[in-house]
Amino acid sequence: MIMLKKTSRTFYIPISRLKAGLKEAVASAYLCMRAIDEIEDHESISDDLKVQLLLGVHEVFQSSDVVAESQKLLSPYRDVLADVTMQIHEWALLCPPTVNEVVYRHIAKMSKQMADWVHVSWNIRTEEDLDRYTYSVAGMVGEMLSEIWFWFDGTKSDQDKAIAFGRGLQAVNILRNRDEDLSRGVDFFPDGWGAKEMIKYTRRNLKIADSYIVDLKGGPALDFCKIPLTLAHATVNLIAAGGNKLTRDAVMKLVSSIN
Known part of the structure; x- marks a missing residue:
């Protein structure tokens, strides 16, 4: 909730009011999506690296080990990526297991499409x-x-x-x-x-x-x-x-x- 409050004035309030279970599911989804949004909007890394990382996240969220695979993907860039991005595995684990297929599927899909948009320079x-x-x-x-x-x-x-x-x-x-x-x-x-x-x-x-x-x-x-x-x-x-x-x-x- 601390990271949520830091990253969104709009969504912190409605998420914080949700019931247990639902709160974790929506918070997990929001923070994972914020994590990849920070890659897409990053001011100092190249578009080629953005595409590489976003396609990597796409693969991570289709893997059997989101924690290990995400850390392997992102750890070389810990000095340049935002904290919310580096902690994406924590946000993924926050999601209740009975709904994580829904959340992970959409994170993977969004990452792929974000990569496509970066590739064409948001034309x-x-x-x-x-x-x-x-x-x-x-x-x-x-x-x-x-x-x-x-x-x-x-x-x-x-x-x-x-x-x-x-x-x-x-x-x-x-x-x-x-x-x-x-x-x-x-x-x-x-x-x-x-x-x-x-x-x-x-x-x-x-x-x-x-x-x-x-x-x-x-x-x-x-x-x-x-x-x-x-x-x-x-x-x-x-x-x-x-x-x-x-x-x-x-x-x-x-x-x-x-x-």
């Missing part, structure tokens, strides 16, 4: 490219969460709407981090798009995400999803009005207003 030209990218790094998180909800208490949900839930949250991040991404030479906006078009794309996906959580009806899945979705709506509204990031006080007020 996004069309809305279809953007859809593929936002699926790779977030839409499949929605898919995974839907499987975790079903594992925990039998909650069923619409997979297409779950993808839009993840995709909408990622689109908010793209809007919020626009200047930072451009400064490192990465442009996630399709050709000809400005903030107006990306905001429209984001809101379209968030509207589907609203429908997704309505379908959840109640229970821990709904309690979890309401918080990041509420913050996403507030952030895109702020960006549309000329702002950028919600203040900590604004986040806490929004969270406390959620029933």
